[in-house]
Amino acid sequence: MSVRTVVRAKAPGAPTRWLMRNHIWVFLALTFAVFSLSSPYFLTMNNLGNVLTQAAFIGILAIGMTLVMINGEIDLSVGAVLALASALAIGLQDHIGVWPAVMVGFLSGAALGFLNGTLVALSGMHSFIVTLGGLIGIRGLVFIYTGEDALMVTDFSYTEYPEIYLGPVSLTAMIFFALALLFQWVLTSTRHGRETYAVGDNLQAAHDAGINIKRHKIINFTLCGALAAIAGILLSMRLGTAEPNAGKVWELWTIIAVVLGGTRLQGGYGSLWMTIGGVLTLAVLRNGLRLLNTPNYVELMVMGAVLILALAIDKLLSRHEVGR
Amino acid sequence: MTTDIGALLRRHGLLLGFGVFLLGVALSADAFLSPGNILDVLRQVSITGVMAVGVTFVVITGRLDLSIGSMLTLLTVIVVDQHNSVGPLLAILITLGAGVLIGAVNGALVGLVGLNALIVTLAMLSFLQGLVLFYSGGSNVNVENAQTTWFAVFGRKSLLGIPVPVLIFLVTAIIGAFVLNRTVFGRQVFATGGNGTASRFSGIATPWVVFWSYVISGLTTAIAAIIMGSRVMGAQNTIGQGYELTVLAGVILGGTSLLGGAGSVWRTVLGITMLGFIQNGLLLLGFPYYVQWLVTWAVIIAAVWIDLGAKRGRILA
16 A cells, blocks of 8 residues: 555546556456356356356465565466475375375475575575576476376365355355455555565665565565465365476466556555456456357467556556656 | 685686586586587577577566467477478478567567566467467377478488587577677667666667567577477477476576676577586486476576676675
8 A cells, every 4th residue: 555546546536547447347347247148157156156266276376476576576486386285285194194284285385485585585686586496496396296296185085175165155265365355454454564565666765764675575475485385285175186287387377367457567566456356357267268168279369468458558557647 | 816716706606616517427427528418418408599599689678588488389380380381491481480470579569569578478478379279279280291301400410410400509699699799789789778768868769679689589489499390390289388487597597687788698508508418417417307407496596696696796685
């Protein structure tokens, strides 16, 4: 919540400007309407519940990515961290029990996030480089640990843990929304959250104001890693297997979802509301295109086009802003 | 005297570390520094190497190109498929043209429109992968007369004992280095990445410099696709997946700054070649295949950190 946002909300013509800044929701409503009209299967409780569950995995990754991006950084390693957590949670449970294995998976994500953050903070390297290295190296760890084969659960009761539903909404989806709400609160109502915006908006000014930049970066990367691990564990519960290639190129989908929502890569601007919008739009788009039986390539091409469109809109809108 | 050694270490630490690694592996694996193995490694890195030469231009302007992996797939599919329908010569020309065209689209969006390079090329990565599936209909393509076509020369033949891909890599690097260091355009590439605003005020058309850098990146990817198509004599729908990461890793390892304004083609060649030798060396030493990814991680972090620390004068930020 930068001061600028508050000022803008009070400016004349606020509803129009709100709409312009929250274009993702307009876009989501449009896609929603189009698919409701074009496919009889889209607007059913069952399908919408599925969309939410499918959205949750990229969604949980996107929460962490949003924190890191508002802070002015990027994390390319989330897909690999997800794969490692999922492999550890399944691979270790025959040896140390289910919940300890899940705990190890979770901690592996938090630890790798902490490592990423510490490397970025201590070295002053671009996080793109640090996490690009991480993406390659951690994926290597996954392949070494799994021996290049998919790991399978031996006790299938593991796959029943997330099978709790509130109406059509799965536990996985609920966890996504709960985490998004929690971290939206963190962003707007805690010192760490506000200072995350400050650091992303203007690093030097934040430093001069006495904000501990390194601490915030390390915290956000650790959170991002931990959230990726949660997504990995939930994925392992849903599938009952851990593939070494799980989550490959998901970091790209995650970045697409976050940017689509309106959070800026440059840092200092964004929210988890926007990210929820971006994640849901992406999920609705993928689901709707599949229901319409469009070939796989249409999906990939539409995603690319939509992303560039979102970027162009964002550029057009931010041109009207002062000081950018 | 100690400061001299310190300065030397900082400036050429990467090379020295690499030298120690080469020596270490050579002592424990006899085959490592044999001419055959060296040529093998060079042949393996030639595809990523050619691409990295073009990407170096983009990175020096302060931009990124993540689309090259999908672009490599698409162009390889095109060259193989067109080879079957219009023959090798036209197929090569079409592929080069397509590479230039895709680079121009990237360049127009990033340079002329001014959109964020990371997101645009990410979008292109997705879009081009879609185009691959659309073009190929999801099936793999193969060169029909693989045994008789002269197209084999680019990936499979040798000239004076040196594999042709290696020669193409070398020639691309020489031309790239010449353009970057000895032409007005090359200086403008550095200026654009070093300080875009100042460059604009000095009369450099920075949007067009960025545009042409992406065109170069598209062109080198097309050359790489020709080598790839010729070597494999076919193309799968995912043949170039992940190449963008290897190429970027090599460029970064060479010391070209992601912030733009600094870098060189020869350092990129060094970075890519080093990655190749490291991977080859680890395999010769008997490490499992994926250990090389772990080592790549460590090497990237160490190399960039040391480089940054040397420029800053202290190791911690």
